[in-house]
Amino acid sequence: MAATYKTPGERIAARQRAKAAKIATQQAKSAAYYRAQAEKIRLADSKWFALEGPTPTEMAADYEHRAEGLEQKLASSGRCVRCGRALTDPKSVAGSIGPECARKGR
Ligand SMILES: [Zn+2]
Numbered sequence: 001m002a003a004t005y006k007t008p009g010e011r012i013a014a015r016q017r018a019k020a021a022k023i024a025t026q027q028a029k030s031a032a033y034y035r036a037q038a039e040k041i042r043l044a045d046s047k048w049f050a051l052e053g054p055t056p057t058e059m060a061a062d063y064e065h066r067a068e069g070l071e072q073k074l075a076s077s078g079r080c081v082r083c084g085r086a087l088t089d090p091k092s093v094a095g096s097i098g099p100e101c102a103r104k105g106r
Helices: 008-043 057-075 090-094 100-105
Strands: none
Touching: 008 057, 090 100
């Protein structure tokens, strides 16, 4: 069922809010993805030594750096660093994580 809006501006604003929320969630997923990649690279360390280019340690550090960058971006915009949802409780804002995600752990 489609929502009804009084003005075209209202409809556009709602669409933009939905888009921003979606992007923020994707960013949070990316941070989790980067952390998972860093962990995988660390665990697979011995398999990577024959490859040319950056060392596994350097690659893992790069992924962690990217994850931190995304988390900082979310935290500074008052969003949960894990799922990207907007935080409303001052306690959640201070910790940059929502109550549901805090229970699950970072
Ligand atoms: Zn969350």
